[in-house]
Amino acid sequence: MPRARVSPLTRRGLLAAGGAVGLAAALAACGDSGADDTDGTGGTKDGSGSGTGAAKSGPWSFTDDRGQTSKADGTPKNIVAFTGTAAALYDYGVEVKGVFGPTRRAKDGKPDVQAGDLDISKVEILGNVWGEFNVEKYAALAPDLLVTAMWIEDALWYVPDQSKDKIVKLNPNVVALRAAETTIPQAIQRHAELAESLGADLKDPKVRDAKARFEKAAERLRQAARSKPDITVLVGSASQDLFYVSLAKMSADTLYFQQLGVRFIEPEVNAQGFFEELSWENVGKYQADIIMMDNRSSALQPNTLASRPTWAQLPAVKAGQVVPRTTEPIFSYDKCAPILDDLAAAIENAKKAGRAS
Template identity: 75%
Template sequence: MANLRTSPLSRRGLLAAGGAVGLGAVLAACGDGDEKTSDSGKAAEKSGPWSFKDDRGQTAEARSVPKNIVAFIGVAAALHDYGIEVKGVFGPTKTADGKPDVQAGDLDISKVEVLGNVWGEFNVEKYTGLAPELLVTAMWEKDALWYVPDQSKDKILKLAPSVALWAAQTTVPKAIQRHEDLAASLGADVKAKKVTDAKAAFEKAAARLRAAAKSQPNIKVLVGSASQDLFYVSLAKTSADTLYFQELGVQFVEPKVNEAGFFEELSWENVDKYDADIIMMDNRSSALQPDALTSKPTWAQLPAVKAGQVIPRTTEPIYSYDKCAPILDALAEAIEKAKKVS
């Protein structure tokens, strides 16, 4: 994968490589048609026209509920957790060794058409061949469709209605609700036991994280992402996950962000600029992972690293209760066990 951090790309390109994002409001959904629940956890066939108002404020419409769905990999994984399957995906789906990317969740990637695996890659011919009835993706900046290339966007959007859901300018619970709204409109049974159990686990994990933060108020967390030449420190309030953690009481390092307002770029010589007790590291395949940083002496000398208090950060969560509950539990556990080292 090209080093998107050091290439002259748009802010979206930098975000794809591991930046952070901003805060705002979420719009309401709407769906039409009669619905009957099946024992399988997915609703029975819905009749009549379908519509859904997305987070751009645009309403996608169809004569019937879309079946041939193509989605950004993380959104596809969230829909899968609600029992809605897609025909095709785009975005980080496979690692270099062919295994599922972290953003694929429980999705069986062998059963979907992969239209693109890296930033800027989207096979329009394959997309057309799927006879798409709906395109769904995330939105980190207003009206910018995540991993839909600008150069082919107009051609892609002519082929099927589209839905964009905030991955920024929101919080984790709001983002989950919007993905659930979409899944329900597509026929998911959001009152199925699997879903309600996952929601209960999420709420329990949120309470645990709040309690952990309250019991360890002096523990400070740094949100980091690494490339070969630079270390990025993200501002917590500009991303859906860390903003929510902040609302639950977690204390974060506040970097002096660049003009884009999302993160500060540090050279490896200056990686010790901020004191931190826990470091959360971007887990995406576009970022270097901690085991690849052992050759960098300044990294090894950081107090949190020496104390073994480095944990993964799921920078692009899969917005279902099932996938977000473990994220909250992991951070809660880290804070519960953390020693003050800064």
């Protein structure tokens, strides 16, 4: 598949877009699966993907989504991971020693939405915000594997550029898994492959039940979109000064929803190609029936926007049809099934919203 040129993004812009950059357009053109893909999840016919490993004994290796292979004499035990990736591994039964990225909410100390079911009191938090990564604490954990997401080609999500070389020197076994240039099923498959290499049992009833729920939820969303083809959805993220409207095909979640038939507003994106920035005076440019709002702690939430007149006049807001968007999904069947169900329910219950004057 040909690779498109990726324009640089600012930190705020990248976060607003859900970090989604890269080849989503090419992905959409090529379809959701490759020639060897039999189930739409991105795995190969034998289920091996590109990761290999001996979970219980003997040498371990895994080839990540950069094409780089990590190797060890035995299965890694001292694992450090980006919080959302750690949460996905946890859902397959793989626990980590340390995490970095949004983990604990600053306002109340409770787990961030990206922590999933992690018990954050039992992991070493190396950094909680962008640019924060405690290298000394990392070294003290004697890590034998670091795992993170990859939103931009070859970039390690939430690993600071200024300390990356030192971090990699301490432990060269680094695995990066795509969070863009992919779809939810493909990303789940790759996280499952990594988890299996680390000792997870993908035949465990909990995993199989979660996969069945995911497949059922995907079909429900497909049917909901088919039954209400005139319902339009806007993908939004709010900051103090700007409202970002994202292009659906540029993120793993909304690209997949689009493939299932959901009809999205298509903004006039900026030169970077991923979203349009609107001032709050112009937030009424797009008249959607449903608004999916970025649920991360880095974004303003709908309850804080009620005092903004232009927000209050949006058709979807007046109709009570604003729903959360899990902008950075935890890529496990267990966590993604509710995302599909929630959007399906929103579409099933949606009515055509009146247009603002």
